[in-house]
Amino acid sequence: MQKNPFEDAYYKQRPKEKSYDVRGEYFRDQTAIIHSMPFRRLKHKTQVFFAPNNDHVCTRIEHVMHVASIAATICKGLNKANPDMWDLDAELAYAIGLSHDLGHAPFGHAGESALSEMLPVGTVFMHELNGLRVVDKLANEGRGLNLTYAVRDGVICHNGESFEQEIFPDTDERDLNSIVDRSHNPLTYEGCIVRFADKVAYLGRDIEDAVIAGFIKDSDVPKKLRSELGHSNGQIINRLVKDVIQTSCESGSIKFSDERHELILSLKNFNYNVIYNHKEIIRYKKFGVNIIRGC
Template sequence: MPGNPLSEEIYLQRTRKRKGDVRGHYFRDQTAIIHCRPFRRLKHKTQVFFAPDNDHVCTRMEHVMHVATIAATLCKGLNREGWNLDTELAYAIGLGHDLGHPPFGHSGEEAINEKLVRKGSFCHEMHSYRVAEHLAYGGDGLNLTYAVKDGIICHNGEHFERSLVPAVQPNRLEEITARDCLPTSYEGCIVRFSDKIAYLGRDIEDAVIARLIAKKDIPPEIARGLGSSNSEIIEFCVNDVIERSKGGDAIRFSDPAFELLLQLKRFNYERIYYHPKMRRTAEFCRRILHSLFDHLMALHARCGRDFGKYPESGIPLDQAFGRRREEMDPFYSRTGADAETAVTDFVAGMTDNYALEAMKQITLPPPLTFKA
């Protein structure tokens, strides 16, 4: 069976050397991700449905757990067929792949991207790498292995491929600026597949709960071929990938399964993601993030590196941004980061709840206190 194209030495490289421990390399990376604050905040970030009032609708944290477990399952299944995949590596990539996703799901990503149009673009894949490598712990990052960081930045959940093999040359992770890079490990390829498997079926279930669609709306050929529930779709896709990939040198779907997935993707976009209610919500989210971005840019223009000035407004958001700006100042100074970068990092790190509260703070006056 094929092996990963790079040496173990490259896959295990870290930015800073550290002694190994009983956890092993990739399980250590899993725990580093789980314990960091950016991971904790995923529980209050949108997957697809903004601020659901139902505890059973998927959040960003639940999504990454789905991706990690599906990826690990694929590795286990293929290992039974003679492959030699590292389940712990795949699980670590799955856990970390959305660490840098902004609030409000892809609507939030689009909103930040619009603010950076003159400078470049905002992609959550690249920002997830940035969070893992730099932004966590005040500029020190999580010190993950190359293999995990490579899988995170190359996970590209929007582009669908029928088959994947790893890139044969190491990716220069700091230089990646577009979504066209391929991971250098089979485990990274598996996470790319797992991301699609995880969200297509789950989004249908949540859309039914939200009454955007009914189960009967699912096209019959999809319901017959893939299934009509999240568990059925996951089971079908996992078994299909294992069956089609065993004995080969690529991670792949069968032609019929891939065509059904594309049909399901089209259905989800037409009936869920572009639903009028979803588009209206997206516009509200866009306005919120644009307003917060503009407010913080103006604040940075007034205060800059004079960190004592940030609390003067009395607005908690301004105080929090000032503290974070001061904490990150050594890293920003070392890397020549500008105001847009500092504001982007802060806004992208917000949860949905924090963004809503911050919006109240900059638009509503504080209540007056009257003496009795």
């Protein structure tokens, strides 16, 4: 049985003790997150495309819902596929998914870059670190959301920039406020799953949105990627989720197969070269940067 490094009580501790609640610890976290002001603000925060006037183009709030759903699905799939190896908490994964991007700046990664320019030399703005600041200190009029350690750990360690093939939880007991970079893995398998779900959620969806927005055509996507990963966002999600479940049951880690991981890296490179660096996206990014600089 693959177990998280620490006992459940360690992961369920909160900054401030709460009385018993019928919902359970992680479902309780979910409700705290979705009723919070930082979560509501995600509906107007950029995923890739700035201020879309098409309701079918993804914003940040839709992205986190996708991540939460995919992460919970992977947990349930692993539990069912190999109950002797896995006993994952889908509610924990869902809560981490909902909250993982609460610290994102306005205008997506362009906003992160603009904020980094305002910080001391050698310091960069990281939305993961800001996410912990949001849930601990800024939300709820400065009182924080008082989330469990496991969810807070998943937020600060979700590392949206990593594309590793395989991941295990870290095993070091740590103060989350001491984390200052992206070098740490989550302390739970559920947090590791959210890291994978993040990529599964946005790689295909960003292509779908780029087509809807008229930036690219379906035929621009390399034939190998379309034939092996899928022609739609739904197909891409389905094939990658199944791959993670099958491969992780064989490895005892959270892992993509060699073949799928290679395709993921190819898809990432396509998205960066053709979508994220599209001349219109770059133009929009400049608008966002100028707004932040002018604040």
